[in-house]
Amino acid sequence: MDNNISVVVNEEKKKGNLEQIVALDENVYMPVFGKRVPLVVDHGKGVYLYGTDGKKYMDMIGGIAVNTLGHSNGKLCKAISSQAKKVIHCCNYYYNEPQTMLAKKLVERSFADKVFFANSGAEANEGAIKLARGYWYKKGTPKPKIITATMSFHGRTMATIAATGQEKFREPFGPVTPGFDYEPYNDINALKNAIDAQTGAIMLELIQGESGVHPADFEYIQNVRKLCTENKILMIIDEVQTGVGRTGTFFAYEQYGIQPDIVTLAKGLSGGVPVGAVLATNIVATGFGPGDHGSTFGGNPLACAAGLAVLEEIESKNLLTNATNISAFLFKKLSAVAKKTKKIADVRGKGLLIGIELDCGSASETKMKLFEKGYLVSAIGSNVIRIAPPLILTKLQAMKFVSALQDVLEGKE
Numbered sequence: 001m002d003n004n005i006s007v008v009v010n011e012e013k014k015k016g017n018l019e020q021i022v023a024l025d026e027n028v029y030m031p032v033f034g035k036r037v038p039l040v041v042d043h044g045k046g047v048y049l050y051g052t053d054g055k056k057y058m059d060m061i062g063g064i065a066v067n068t069l070g071h072s073n074g075k076l077c078k079a080i081s082s083q084a085k086k087v088i089h090c091c092n093y094y095y096n097e098p099q100t101m102l103a104k105k106l107v108e109r110s111f112a113d114k115v116f117f118a119n120s121g122a123e124a125n126e127g128a129i130k131l132a133r134g135y136w137y138k139k140g141t142p143k144p145k146i147i148t149a150t151m152s153f154h155g156r157t158m159a160t161i162a163a164t165g166q167e168k169f170r171e172p173f174g175p176v177t178p179g180f181d182y183e184p185y186n187d188i189n190a191l192k193n194a195i196d197a198q199t200g201a202i203m204l205e206l207i208q209g210e211s212g213v214h215p216a217d218f219e220y221i222q223n224v225r226k227l228c229t230e231n232k233i234l235m236i237i238d239e240v241q242t243g244v245g246r247t248g249t250f251f252a253y254e255q256y257g258i259q260p261d262i263v264t265l266a267k268g269l270s271g272g273v274p275v276g277a278v279l280a281t282n283i284v285a286t287g288f289g290p291g292d293h294g295s296t297f298g299g300n301p302l303a304c305a306a307g308l309a310v311l312e313e314i315e316s317k318n319l320l321t322n323a324t325n326i327s328a329f330l331f332k333k334l335s336a337v338a339k340k341t342k343k344i345a346d347v348r349g350k351g352l353l354i355g356i357e358l359d360c361g362s363a364s365e366t367k368m369k370l371f372e373k374g375y376l377v378s379a380i381g382s383n384v385i386r387i388a389p390p391l392i393l394t395k396l397q398a399m400k401f402v403s404a405l406q407d408v409l410e411g412k413e
């Protein structure tokens with residue numbers, strides 16, 4: 001085949017691949033994602049994803065705060081492949097070293113004494129909810145009520161939709177798990193009024209990521225801690241999205257000067273290999289005894305070896321400092337774009353979890369225009385662009401994204 005013809009054939013093949021996959025997906029995949037962005041991901045490297053059409057995209061959403069180290073990180077790939085060659089999975093009838101070592105590292109880095117591994121954020125939160133209820137039950141004073149915040153998001157399983165303070169996630173799937181109450185975020189008086197003898201835990205995100213990147217006020221969280229201590233209530237912090245360096249510290253709670261009783265992690269912990277974790281103090285961990293909880297896959301050697309590699313890379317590459325510095329740079333540059341274009345109403349968040357609230361135009365339209373320019377972001381609700389890029393993002397890459405956003409907002413091609 002001559003060269004020109006082979007180029008044309010390849011282009012057609014690539015185009016065909018997108019069309020074929022989209023058509024096939026419509027037939028065989030449940031329609032829970034609606035219409036997806038027209039990109040069939042082929043591979044990734046660093047902060048970039050490449051489509052089967054050969055196009056390169058800066059991944060400013062990082063698998064929704066999952067790809068802590070970016071794509072195809074050498075250390076992470078090596079850890080996964082060497083672990084896979086040794087043993088991918090063995091059930092929890094036996095010990096496995098990566099599981100114990102990852103638990104040890106998380107304990108060393110946190111308020112916690114004990115860890116349980118699951119496979120996702122929702123599963124970690126299920127574990128936290130069960131642990132809190134089990135704790136009070138075993139003390140002989142069952143207190144099943146858990147207060148969460150309105151507009152929170154804690155997952156999509158039956159207990160976590162019940163914990164999620166947004167009716168739209170619960171309504172079609174009732175009856176939902178009872179025992180949850182929702183109070184306005186950042187409103188300490190509402191919490192005070194909602195507490196009763198049945199209240200065993202208060203469960204909060206420190207940044208409400210899924211509902212538009214809304215950070216909790218420092219004072220509010222300090223007061224929640226006090227309220228919990230005074231009323232013998234467990235404080236559960238859902239760090240599924242904010243954990244593992246996302247906000248510039250390993251845990252976001254470190255920035256609030258508090259010690260929670262239970263913390264959940266997932267997304268970024270193993271850099272893309274499914275994982276979840278429940279962290280608790282020794283006292284609270286008494287809520288689980290033998291047979292009370294478990295998971296076939298949870299804490300398997302592969303996921304935990306990946307987690308260990310992520311933690312080592314965060315340390316050796318100073319990624320917490322990088323996240324903090326790039327965050328400050330992004331906030332400065334995005335504020336300048338807001339001033340110049342008058343099309344951004346607010347820029348908020350912490351570290352590399354940032355919400356850009358648009359003043360005009362729809363977030364999904366802006367997302368698609370950025371996609372056409374080679375940038376991947378998420379649109380939340382009607383007017384917020386969320387970014388959660390890998391913690392390895394450089395200033396130059398951050399600047400390129402800001403310029404692309406400015407061009408889109410100014411209507412430049």
Ligand SMILES: Cc1ncc(COP(=O)(O)O)c(C=O)c1O
Pocket residue numbers: 120121122123125153154155156205209210238239240241266267
């Ligand atoms: C704060 C929070 N909790 C829980 C979850 C659910 O995690 P997963 O999708 O891994 O079940 C999410 C997902 O976006 C989240 O942001």
